[in-house]
Amino acid sequence: MSARVLVGVKRVIDYAVKIRVKPDKTGVVTDGVKHSMNPFCEIAVEEAVRLKEKKLIKEVIAVSCGPQQSQETIRTALAMGADRGIHVDVSGKDYENLGPLQVSKILAALAKKEDVRLIILGKQAIDDDCNQTGQMTAALLDWPQGTFASQVDFQEDSLKVEREIDGGLETIKIKMPAVVTADLRLNEPRYATLPNIMKAKKKKIDTVKPSDLGVDLSPQLEVLSVEEPSQRQAGVKVETVEDLIKKLRDSGRI
Amino acid sequence: MNFTPKKTNISTAVRVPKKVQQVPGVPPKAAGTARAELAQEWQQADVSEATDLWRPSLVGIKKGSKEPIRDRLIFWDWTAGIKSSSLMNPISDCLGHPEKRKAKVQFDWQDALCLESQLTEEETMIRDTFRTYCQDKLMPRILLANRNEVFHREILTEMGELGVLGPTIKGYGCAGTSYVAYGLIAREVERVDSAYRSVMSVQSSLVMHPIYAYGSEEQKQKYLPKLATGELLGCFGLTEPNHGSDPGSMETRARYNPSSRTFTLNGSKTWITNSPMADVCVVWAKCEDGKVRGFILERGLKGLSTPKIEGKFSLRASTTGMIIMEDVEVPEDCLLPHASGLAGPFGCLNNARYGISWGALGAAEFCFHTARQYTLDRIQFGVPLARNQLIQKKMADMLTEISIGLQACLQLGRLIDQKKSAPEMVSMLKRNSCGKALDIARQCRDMLGGNGIADEYHVIRHVMNLEAVNTYEDDENVRQSCTVNGKLKSGTVNLDSEAS
Numbered sequence: 001m002s003a004r005v006l007v008g009v010k011r012v013i014d015y016a017v018k019i020r021v022k023p024d025k026t027g028v029v030t031d032g033v034k035h036s037m038n039p040f041c042e043i044a045v046e047e048a049v050r051l052k053e054k055k056l057i058k059e060v061i062a063v064s065c066g067p068q069q070s071q072e073t074i075r076t077a078l079a080m081g082a083d084r085g086i087h088v089d090v091s092g093k094d095y096e097n098l099g100p101l102q103v104s105k106i107l108a109a110l111a112k113k114e115d116v117r118l119i120i121l122g123k124q125a126i127d128d129d130c131n132q133t134g135q136m137t138a139a140l141l142d143w144p145q146g147t148f149a150s151q152v153d154f155q156e157d158s159l160k161v162e163r164e165i166d167g168g169l170e171t172i173k174i175k176m177p178a179v180v181t182a183d184l185r186l187n188e189p190r191y192a193t194l195p196n197i198m199k200a201k202k203k204k205i206d207t208v209k210p211s212d213l214g215v216d217l218s219p220q221l222e223v224l225s226v227e228e229p230s231q232r233q234a235g236v237k238v239e240t241v242e243d244l245i246k247k248l249r250d251s252g253r254i
Numbered sequence: 255m256n257f258t259p260k261k262t263n264i265s266t267a268v269r270v271p272k273k274v275q276q277v278p279g280v281p282p283k284a285a286g287t288a289r290a291e292l293a294q295e296w297q298q299a300d301v302s303e304a305t306d307l308w309r310p311s312l313v314g315i316k317k318g319s320k321e322p323i324r325d326r327l328i329f330w331d332w333t334a335g336i337k338s339s340s341l342m343n344p345i346s347d348c349l350g351h352p353e354k355r356k357a358k359v360q361f362d363w364q365d366a367l368c369l370e371s372q373l374t375e376e377e378t379m380i381r382d383t384f385r386t387y388c389q390d391k392l393m394p395r396i397l398l399a400n401r402n403e404v405f406h407r408e409i410l411t412e413m414g415e416l417g418v419l420g421p422t423i424k425g426y427g428c429a430g431t432s433y434v435a436y437g438l439i440a441r442e443v444e445r446v447d448s449a450y451r452s453v454m455s456v457q458s459s460l461v462m463h464p465i466y467a468y469g470s471e472e473q474k475q476k477y478l479p480k481l482a483t484g485e486l487l488g489c490f491g492l493t494e495p496n497h498g499s500d501p502g503s504m505e506t507r508a509r510y511n512p513s514s515r516t517f518t519l520n521g522s523k524t525w526i527t528n529s530p531m532a533d534v535c536v537v538w539a540k541c542e543d544g545k546v547r548g549f550i551l552e553r554g555l556k557g558l559s560t561p562k563i564e565g566k567f568s569l570r571a572s573t574t575g576m577i578i579m580e581d582v583e584v585p586e587d588c589l590l591p592h593a594s595g596l597a598g599p600f601g602c603l604n605n606a607r608y609g610i611s612w613g614a615l616g617a618a619e620f621c622f623h624t625a626r627q628y629t630l631d632r633i634q635f636g637v638p639l640a641r642n643q644l645i646q647k648k649m650a651d652m653l654t655e656i657s658i659g660l661q662a663c664l665q666l667g668r669l670i671d672q673k674k675s676a677p678e679m680v681s682m683l684k685r686n687s688c689g690k691a692l693d694i695a696r697q698c699r700d701m702l703g704g705n706g707i708a709d710e711y712h713v714i715r716h717v718m719n720l721e722a723v724n725t726y727e728d729d730e731n732v733r734q735s736c737t738v739n740g741k742l743k744s745g746t747v748n749l750d751s752e753a754s
Contacts, residue, residue, distance in 0.1 A: 192379070
């Protein structure tokens with residue numbers, strides 16, 4: 001019962017915003033664009049807070065890697081019920097090159113430092129759609145992982161995780177300490193209540209640097225170009241099924 | 255004399271019109287002109303993706319130019335009617351210099367005067383959370399709730415869970431936030447519907463506030479926590495059938511019975527939001543000494559009835575009714591001990607009026623955003639409606655009024671938080687916000703044309719609601735007076751008289 005849970009939250013461009021590609025094709029426009037917490041991270045925070053309310057775990061720590069603005073995301077997690085926050089300060093060029101590998105190194109280092117028994121992350125971020133951080137973190141720590149979790153049952157020393165896989169649902173039992181990544185149907189995140197938002201002001205957010213954790217942030221990947229998807233072409237109507245087959249054959253589709 | 259006539263080349267002498275593709279919506283004689291090409295490009299451009307209100311300019315466009323219009327973001331300083339060189343240079347845009355396009359500070363039509371930068375992190379979080387709730391949970395309900403005149407009692411409970419009822423009250427299960435946060439909350443609710451904001455205002459400012467400000471400790475402990483969670487629904491009874499703007503001459507009487515230590519109330523109140531479903535009524539009656547005092551009445555008292563007012567065409571999503579009291583006997587501890595005279599109810603109304611001044615602008619913003627998107631999407635005569643200068647002029651006026659109004663409300667909120675505000679300030683801004691919002695809503699309805707009268711587009715609902723919002727809590731045509739200690743203090747200026 002003295003378990004601590006680490007929840008990773010990422011500050012991403014809000015899902016409702018229309019993305020624009022930068023003219024120089026190095027990325028998307030992020031200046032002045034509305035950002036918010038990654039929806040899967042919200043589900044992860046909600047799960048951790050529910051575990052705390054059921055008194056199965058002691059403390060929920062929210063972590064975010066990024067520039068100063070990431071603290072807003074941590075505050076939102078605190079308003080939802082996390083106990084304290086850790087802001088890993090990464091800015092400038094390092095932030096642009098921050099990918100799942102670097103983040104998982106940071107999370108692994110923090111998990112060891114804070115003596116954490118469970119790491120809950122969102123399954124993927126809606127900006128890069130990588131779906132790698134949870135898996136890499138588990139590998140670096142040599143912990144079992146329950147990914148795409150749609151249900152998590154907390155038992156004494158292990159977790160029963162129901163995973164959403166292509167063929168249906170798979171239930172696995174993994175020993176703690178472990179890494180779980182949250183899928184859409186795990187829970188429905190709560191709205192932060194006003195009193196909780198006010199209380200979140202008083203909760204602590206520690207700032208650390210990646211160098212303090214002994215993490216090397218050098219990038220392994222280089223982004224060559226970012227382009228918009230090609231415009232949708234107009235469709236063509238055909239009269240009969242034979243015409244359809246002929247057209248498909250002609251264009252080499254079948 | 256040798257006079258050789260110049261050989262006329264027939265092909266150049268007669269202007270042969272170029273064979274051009276007929277563009278739907280463009281008159282044939284305009285075919286082949288830059289206008290027709292523009293129209294063609296407009297029809298192909300995905301206007302729904304425009305996040306900025308832009309219009310293509312004929313300046314610098316070459317006939318046959320292949321450059322897509324979307325790349326030409328040109329901002330016009332509508333209010334001045336001239337191209338503002340301080341923002342962007344449209345000419346250089348047309349010549350296609352994307353680097354020059356990006357000015358240091360971008361103008362954001364959704365937040366023209368950067369209200370965002372003036373809010374604290376807490377206020378921003380409160381607003382964002384509540385906005386998500388309103389759009390997710392309230393917006394889907396409102397269409398049919400308004401059409402069928404259904405009041406969803408559950409929204410009180412939902413709002414109570416979020417802690418937004420009585421947000422400025424400290425303790426008793428309430429959040430204790432700033433008045434600016436209260437204003438932001440009201441703006442988000444009214445963005446969905448004024449009826450929902452009325453319900454919230456009544457509960458927070460007109461029921462919880464008088465109990466908090468004027469009630470005894472027992473009354474506060476008894477009622478406030480349950481009102482905060484939405485378990486109890488309250489209503490505020492001041493207005494009478496014959497005394498609306500003039501509550502001072504009310505006919506409701508409260509007679510004290512020393513033998514049983516009770517008060518007997520007689521009278522009727524009308525236009526009371528929430529009353530048909532309310533559990534608690536804060537009613538104001540004149541006592542034998544001529545002073546107006548407040549009483550907390552609970553449903554179930556003998557002689558107390560709350561008939562519903564049918565046939566309302568405004569604020570249909572909330573329930574409004576009368577409070578009829580026929581020899582209603584209440585124990586003397588139902589009296590609000592610290593309120594005496596009209597200052598009591600007026601203090602509450604002031605509180606609610608502040609919320610309304612923010613709220614009305616929320617409704618105006620919704621109408622403005624809807625009209626903007628509609629006029630961008632609707633193509634007539636080959637171009638979107640937004641291409642027309644009259645529409646643009648109206649939009650510019652709307653944006654200006656909303657931005658200015660919000661700045662004023664923010665300043666007022668900060669003053670109230672510092673306890674440096676006067677009631678006249680609140681009246682002034684309520685009148686401004688409601689009048690401007692009603693005007694904006696009407697103009698937006700007009701811009702939506704025939705579709706504007708369908709409730710699926712929502713704007714007509716705001717037009718109907720704002721009629722009531724403009725009137726209640728201080729009609730703009732009546733001089734509002736505050737009787738404090740018997741002296742008459744004038745509030746809002748009477749539009750007709752010079753001397754006020």
